Amino acid sequence: MTGGGRAARIGDLASYVALGLLAVFFATPFIWLTSLALRTPAEIYLGAARLIPEAPTLGNFARILSDPAFLIYLWNGLKLSALGGALAVALAIPAAYACSRLDFRRKQAVLIGILAVQMISPLVILVPLYRWMGALDLLNLDASVVAIYGALGMPLAVWLLKVAFDAVPLEIEEAAIVDGANRFQVLTRITLPLARPGLASAFILAMVMNWSQFLVPFILLERDADWPISVAIFNFAGAVSASTTQLLAAACLVAVMPAVLVFVLLQRMIVSALIAGAVKG
Amino acid sequence: MLALFYGVPVLDMVRLAFSDATLVRPPEDYSFKAMGVLLRDPALPQVIGTTLLFTAINVVALQVVGLAIALTIVRGEARGLRGMTAFRTLVLAAWVVPGIANGLIWQMLFDEAPYGTLNSLLAYGGLGPVAWLSDPQMALVSAVIANLWQGTAFSMIVFYAARRGIDPVLYDVAALDGAGPWRIFRSITLPLLRTAIAVNTVLVTVQTLNTFDSILALTGGGPGRATEVLALFTFNTVFQNLDLAGGSVLALLLFAISMALAALVHGWRGRGAA
Secondary structure (H helix, E strand, O other), X not given: OOOOOHHHHHHHHHHHHHHHHHHHHHHHHHHHHHHHHOOOHHHHOOHHHHOOOOOOOOHHHHHHHOOHHHHHHHXXXXXXXXXXXXXXXXXXXXXXXXXXXXXXXXXXXXXXXXXXXXXXXXXXXXXXXXXXXXXXXXXXXXXXXXXXXXXXXXXXXXXXXXXXXXXXXXXXXXXXXXXXXXXXXXXXXXXXXXXXXXXXXXXXXXXXHHHHOOHHHHHHOOOHHHOOHHHHHHHHHHHOOHHHHHHHHHHHHHHHHHHHHXXXXXXXXXXXXXXXHHHHX | OHHHHHHHHHHHHHHHHHHHHHHOOOOOOOOHHHHHHHHHOOHHHHHHHHHHHHHHHHHHHHXXXXXXXHHHHHHHHHOOOOOHHHHHHHHHHXXXXXXHXXXXXXXXXXXXXXXXHHHHHHXXXXXXXXXXXXXXXXXXXXXXXXXXXXXXXXXXXXXXHHHHXXXXXXXXXXXXXXXXXXXXXXXXXXXXXXXXXXXHHHHHHHHHHHOOHHHHHHOOOOOOOOOOOHHHHHHHHHHOOOOHXXXXXXXXXXXXXXXXXXXXXXXXXXXXXX
């Protein structure tokens, strides 16, 4: 498709220049973080002069990853976000299926209501939630955090799954019903397998959001050993000085990488699910 | 079976709506006293001012940059230019960085020591060091930059989706009529993206209002209260000062603003459907 008039080629050039400048802005933090994480303490003080360290070292990563506490934080983060994401999707499946297949009054209102719930900051509900959970002795439990993740992630999951279910042809379901399947069998045997990309996208997105979540575990989990990585690096940052910047950079990179990698690898699938959701929404 | 599939989500919705409604109801030991004390708090006007400024700048900047990126990518894809997906991926990668990590990363970039990233880069250009985080006004700018880095992806996706939803025939006709790029943008793209922009404005406003973890890690609200937005003020009131009553009032304020904006979205959608 390239080619065309002179004006079009100037336009191409302008596009590249604009995107190039923006790419510098968006890439700099990642590049710099990597650079810092590979430096020895002495090179930290050299600033931009040592973007590519003269004596690159993996020692910072080795020190971070050999700390058993750090591995526990990573594992906690993974565990909480995966369980929370799974719960959100599990809760969203019946709701999304109903919104997609059944005609009931005020369906639009329900969908808008779900969206409205999404707009409430966790900050707002956490103050009373903390008191309640304290009263019910539910603080410091992974299950409490997972339950809240499930509730927080559900609205977005409902929207994404509804769009995914809408794309499954009604005829296939009708054929199954003619063959004697009931609604539940249709859902589990036909619709869910066909909506697998949508399910996966919803799960990954919920999981990535949970991975970033700071407030919920910060408030509900008081014991050091229960913390996920997001809370741990915040605490770690309070304890570092200039001489340990390279360690903080390495820790940040380790904390950021899982989410970024998953997203980059699966981005085609996730972006198309998001776009489909955005168009319908 | 029908009743089951109808009932589960509706019950769940009732549960959610119910929990939200009661959860924000203030605790029992609450009286108007706390509200009065809080409203007379000299810090509150400043916090509200900072919040308005921070939110307004972000909402405009996020959307302008997001729209520009989305339109450029759509154009690039139509022209078959390479690297569009790679660029989109880069922007999205910033989006999934946890808020706390975002604050910490930018704190390293804004490091004011001579060896700090941006200052040492500026020194190459012969420019003096900038007090990124210790100057009250500059700190707010820095917070906006960090938020822009992370938040642009959302607007980009929304506008990208909306732009691709526009019938290409309109553009073909405009090209036949000899309309220039600016005229096409003003007469076709902008009017047809109006709903998307309206809805996105509200969504981004709510998101920005609720942002506090990146600011917490970046500046902690300082210097002084220069970057302390309402959400962070709420967090500090509850978890630094352990003032649950005051925090509840602030949370209620935050909730009311969010709901008012959500109602606005509903209004827009209703009008669009009619």
